[in-house]
Amino acid sequence: MEKMLNNWGIDKQRVHVILRDNAANMKKAMRDMGVPSVGCVAHSFQLCVHEGLLSQRSVTETLANARKIVGHFKHSPLAYSRLEDIQINLNMDIKRLQQDVQTRWNSSLYMLQSLLQQKRALSVFAAERTLPATLTAHQWELMNKTADVLSPFEELTRDVSRETATAADVIPAITVLRRVLSREDDDDQGIKTMKRTLLEAVEKRFADVETEPLFYIATLLDPRYKDGQVYFFTKSANLLLAKEHLIQEVAKTEGRRAVSAVPEENEAAAEPVSKAPRHEACSSLDMAFEEILQERQSQGRSVSTTSAETQVQTYLSEKNTLKKSDPLQYWKEHANMFPSMAAVATQYLSAPSSSVDSERLFSAVANVLDENRNRLKPRAGYRVRYFLGTDRIALILSSIEK
Structure with missing residues (x-):
């Protein structure tokens, strides 16, 4: 992996996350390499079904x-x-x-x-x-x-295996799956043991999904799920951790954006200005009272000058988008309103939730770059153009030849 990154000129610090399977050697390899990694959700579903149901x-x-x-x-x-x-x-x-x-x-x-x-x-x-x-x-x-x-399981596997699926789909999918498996219906006669066994396998495989930064930050940054954030997180502590971590990420991005934007002539204006006391003669209690007021005012100024928390709270208070909408299109349209959050969203929503789409890509390339096609000649396009005599066909064939 390190050799591949060096050949492509990619700094290891720029690697946001590596999507892997759930084998122990892959986990250890990514850990020894010093890069963040998460397991493929589709592969985890495979293990859950085999352990919980197909092993009976x-x-x-x-x-x-x-x-x-x-x-x-x-x-x-x-x-x-x-x-x-x-x-x-x-x-x-x-x-x-x-x-x-x-x-x-x-x-x-x-x-x-x-x-x-x-x-x-x-x-x-x-x-x-x-x-x-x-x-x-x-x-x-x-x-x-x-x-x-x-x-x-089949429906959720198709959802997380789509081309547009992101890491934000993981926590809502697991929460929905837990609710479906734990729900008792009249038609469950004879399959209660199956559902209970599958639920135990899901709890085992996805026990740490709500404490993974990639998953919980991506979930909050997806406008389709932010309205139901309280219900997607099973523990309020996990939701609080996710919000705090999101604010920290937005603040870091905002700090990097503001470093080069502050003009040098305004440095003096940013220095604290000592204020004269309200009264010329103050008792010790009055002085303590003034200190408390000044501390409170300084805290209020720090909160107001930092827009990270304001952006996050404003974004979370808005109405969520439709389930079939594109979250990346949302952040493209709201980049001016939430500039720092949009930068964080493009980073965290870039990670897919499964490796299925990449496997499809390799399968498609294998069908195109095949030994059975190694005798195609470039002059075949000219023969088709001669017989058809259509500029559009000739343009398409020229593009294919290039």
Whole structure:
């Protein structure tokens, strides 16, 4: 990592945060390197589901049977053809079963959902032909309940894996997930143990999420969540710590901005001016009273001259924006109103909450920069332009060639 930073000419002090997985060696590597780092939220969800739910024996046995059934249709075109015929006869949509990948828990959810959708067709198929595994009535019910429990995890995983997701989405997502798992409904018969086990895994994996500066400062700086700040933080002490830390960060930014902005001729005006006492002759009590008044006035002047706290309080008192709005666009529009806070926001809201989007980027590049495309010739663009004779197509192809 240090060699990579040196090759790109990036000072280690400029590294705001490094997003990593939750392996112990990665944590130690970032700690020894001396850079701040946080774990990928999507990876933490993966660990929570595996520890809290997929490690249960009844669930693992059901998933194993479901995996065998899906694998049978994946490896037998004849079986898939017969299943499609059954779907047509039952007036069902023709859909293929999805195979799961054990390293992605949401793929297991998609496999369960695809099996539940094709339950009628699979029952007809099993009556005519032999399957490598059978699902009992209890296992079908367990699959349905497992899918219901995992649905909130899947929705939150998609939210934190979006391209526009930031570190500000972590604390609200965990708070919402805790409330959903701790809520008891009438339909929870048979899945209470699942929800309790998952809740314990979430509490274990995200125990320190509200004390991580990157997460709590980013949450306060997101205009979508600041109105519900009291409810997103489970402890008032954590919220107080977040506000104090935010004010300190804004004050530091304001101090750096003000160092070069103070003119030299005003230095004399900034010096304290001694005031004459109100009375020529004062008793000791009067003198103490005057001292208290002067201390109070000096405190009032210091608060009024420092706009960090004023900016934070004014910003937090405003109405929050819509959930689907862009927080970066908000700070772009309010940069003149909160200049120092906007600078802090661009720093803390730049960090993503998961590494999924970067993995998608590498996958997209792998599809473009592939050995199968190494025989493309630059003259192909001229042949297309000759046959089409369109300036627009020629302009696009010229851009691609460049």
